[in-house]
Amino acid sequence: MTTHTVTLGNRGGAIYEVNDRRPLLEQLRNHGVDLPYGCEYGGCITCAAKLTAGTVDQRRQVALNNRQIANGYVILCVARATSDITLEIGVESHDKLYRNPFLDPLKPHELKADIATPKEG
Amino acid sequence: MDGACCGPGYGSPQEAIKAPREKLLYTIAIYTGTGIQKPDYLATVDVDPASPTYSQVIHRLEMPGIGDELHHMGWNACSSCHDDSSMSRKYLILPGVRSNNLHIVDTATDPRAPRLHKVIDGAEIKAKADLSGPHTVHCLGSEIIISFLGNAKGEAPGGYLHLDKEFNIVGRWENSMGDIKFGYDFWYQPRHNVMVSSEWAAPNTFMPGFDLEEVGHLKYGRELHFWDFEKREPIESFYLGEDGLLPLEVKFHHDPDSTHGFCGAALSTNVIHWWKDSDDTWKWEKIIDVENEMHPEWPIPLPGVMSAILISMDDKYLYLNNWLHGDMRQYDITDPHNPKLTGQVFMGGLLGKAPVVNGVEVAGGPQMFQLSLDGRRLYVTTSLFSTWDNQFYPEIREKGGVMVMIDCDPENGGMKINEDFIVDFGKEPNGPSRCHESRYPGGDCTSDIWL
Numbered sequence: 001m002t003t004h005t006v007t008l009g010n011r012g013g014a015i016y017e018v019n020d021r022r023p024l025l026e027q028l029r030n031h032g033v034d035l036p037y038g039c040e041y042g043g044c045i046t047c048a049a050k051l052t053a054g055t056v057d058q059r060r061q062v063a064l065n066n067r068q069i070a071n072g073y074v075i076l077c078v079a080r081a082t083s084d085i086t087l088e089i090g091v092e093s094h095d096k097l098y099r100n101p102f103l104d105p106l107k108p109h110e111l112k113a114d115i116a117t118p119k120e121g
Numbered sequence: 122m123d124g125a126c127c128g129p130g131y132g133s134p135q136e137a138i139k140a141p142r143e144k145l146l147y148t149i150a151i152y153t154g155t156g157i158q159k160p161d162y163l164a165t166v167d168v169d170p171a172s173p174t175y176s177q178v179i180h181r182l183e184m185p186g187i188g189d190e191l192h193h194m195g196w197n198a199c200s201s202c203h204d205d206s207s208m209s210r211k212y213l214i215l216p217g218v219r220s221n222n223l224h225i226v227d228t229a230t231d232p233r234a235p236r237l238h239k240v241i242d243g244a245e246i247k248a249k250a251d252l253s254g255p256h257t258v259h260c261l262g263s264e265i266i267i268s269f270l271g272n273a274k275g276e277a278p279g280g281y282l283h284l285d286k287e288f289n290i291v292g293r294w295e296n297s298m299g300d301i302k303f304g305y306d307f308w309y310q311p312r313h314n315v316m317v318s319s320e321w322a323a324p325n326t327f328m329p330g331f332d333l334e335e336v337g338h339l340k341y342g343r344e345l346h347f348w349d350f351e352k353r354e355p356i357e358s359f360y361l362g363e364d365g366l367l368p369l370e371v372k373f374h375h376d377p378d379s380t381h382g383f384c385g386a387a388l389s390t391n392v393i394h395w396w397k398d399s400d401d402t403w404k405w406e407k408i409i410d411v412e413n414e415m416h417p418e419w420p421i422p423l424p425g426v427m428s429a430i431l432i433s434m435d436d437k438y439l440y441l442n443n444w445l446h447g448d449m450r451q452y453d454i455t456d457p458h459n460p461k462l463t464g465q466v467f468m469g470g471l472l473g474k475a476p477v478v479n480g481v482e483v484a485g486g487p488q489m490f491q492l493s494l495d496g497r498r499l500y501v502t503t504s505l506f507s508t509w510d511n512q513f514y515p516e517i518r519e520k521g522g523v524m525v526m527i528d529c530d531p532e533n534g535g536m537k538i539n540e541d542f543i544v545d546f547g548k549e550p551n552g553p554s555r556c557h558e559s560r561y562p563g564g565d566c567t568s569d570i571w572l
Contacts, residue, residue: 034158038188038219038328039253043275045329045508046154046188046219062275063329091156091518098511101333102421115338
């Protein structure tokens with residue numbers, strides 16, 4: 001089991017140690033971090049956070065479209081750290097998570113992974 | 122509160138219309154998705170004009186956990202067990218769409234201050250019935266069925282959870298989901314042995330928010346399903362096509378002999394009408410079509426988004442909302458094939474037609490509503506679903522939701538916003554919350570069914 005550090009950029013740079021086996025939500029909550037969450041199966045987006053440094057494995061998530069992923073969002077209830085990471089957590093990090101679909105449509109490559117088509121050119 | 126006979130509710134819709142005026146109203150208020158780390162709660166609103174606390178929240182019952190996303194709710198008993206003196210309308214069932222928990226709330230011991238009776242753990246429901254994403258609650262004689270939109274992993278079509286009257290999990294109610302792709306709302310009409318169900322989407326699709334492009338990829342519903350109610354299986358489906366994108370709320374006439382029913386197709390912003398024809402087959406037609414509107418700065422025409430419909434207890438009026446346009450409408454459906462628009466008011470919405478109501482800035486648009494049994498007072502709230510609110514009305518995070526009362530004229534038609542009533546959930550003690558579905562202790566126009 002490998003351990004990594006999680007730095008919470010919008011919580012005064014607080015640093016916690018996590019392993020690479022368990023989801024970040026569970027481990028951060030066990031450290032006493034107050035986080036929103038809902039379904040706990042990677043489908044409801046309530047626990048979304050913004051990854052500003054490092055990498056995670058979030059293959060089990062089904063909530064994010066490719067634009068949200070490109071903007072750095074990760075689903076903490078299923079994501080595991082694969083390096084030392086820095087996160088912004090909570091609803092304050094959701095500035096680019098929500099989008100009016102009539103004002104700002106998604107391009108075909110920005111849809112969720114199961115229906116997206118590769119970017120042309 | 123209930124009728125003079127033995128069990129809960131009323132002997133008939135006509136008797137319900139004559140019930141005493143509502144004095145209390147229960148409404149869901151949520152913090153899920155707002156950034157405020159507090160539980161969602163059931164608010165008691167004083168709707169008695171003679172009371173000193175009229176038009177105020179007088180009690181808040183917090184749920185035990187954070188992040189449930191309370192949404193719709195339903196009674197343990199309604200007029201369907203009016204003849205059963207062992208039953209009473211005592212408990213409200215409040216599902217958490219995200220947590221999967223079912224909260225059973227006792228509203229009878231102290232109607233002004235409801236108390237938590239029991240919680241059915243969401244994990245137990247996933248383990249025993251492979252269901253998640255609870256939505257509509259209907260009592261069924263002395264027992265309860267609840268539509269769930271997904272399996273334990275949030276994948277469609279989900280199914281129906283069956284609870285006994287002590288709120289124990291019996292298991293799945295349906296014998297088959299047939300070829301149904303999605304679940305959402307349902308209503309039944311026992312004298313015709315029929316249930317009709319509608320389609321939203323899988324929890325994994327609608328919970329993160331609304332991607333319009335996913336409609337074209339068939340991730341949202343466009344069918345209505347007719348069930349053999351006793352056999353508990355679907356027997357016929359209607360493909361509504363472009364006229365029926367996101368068919369959400371379904372209502373039969375309250376008259377238990379009637380076969381007429383209605384569904385609001387949210388994204389198409391149409392009302393679909395069905396009935397059993399003289400040749401004994403079910404027919405459907407589109408009877409109301411709300412045109413899209415152009416927003417001056419946006420590239421895509423804006424649909425009304427008709428997220429709810431309601432039929433008055435006398436079956437004379439159909440009420441609908443256009444959440445994005447901002448208007449509530451009243452149609453005379455005396456002839457259900459030919460509805461006539463008889464009333465319209467604006468409150469909020471994205472078209473800027475009524476940004477302020479009774480001195481309160483409205484974030485959101487008309488969304489859920491409950492009509493008094495006598496058909497004269499329509500209580501309307503503004504939040505739809507936390508993630509969808511955040512997409513279309515991001516300012517609701519600071520402003521919270523609002524409850525408005527519309528005076529309705531059941532004799533001549535017409536609606537008008539009541540100037541003496543408004544509940545601003547932006548001023549709640551723990552910060553701005555969002556109000557959603559409402560119910561009265563004595564039963565309401567969206568719960569009672571007659572056998």
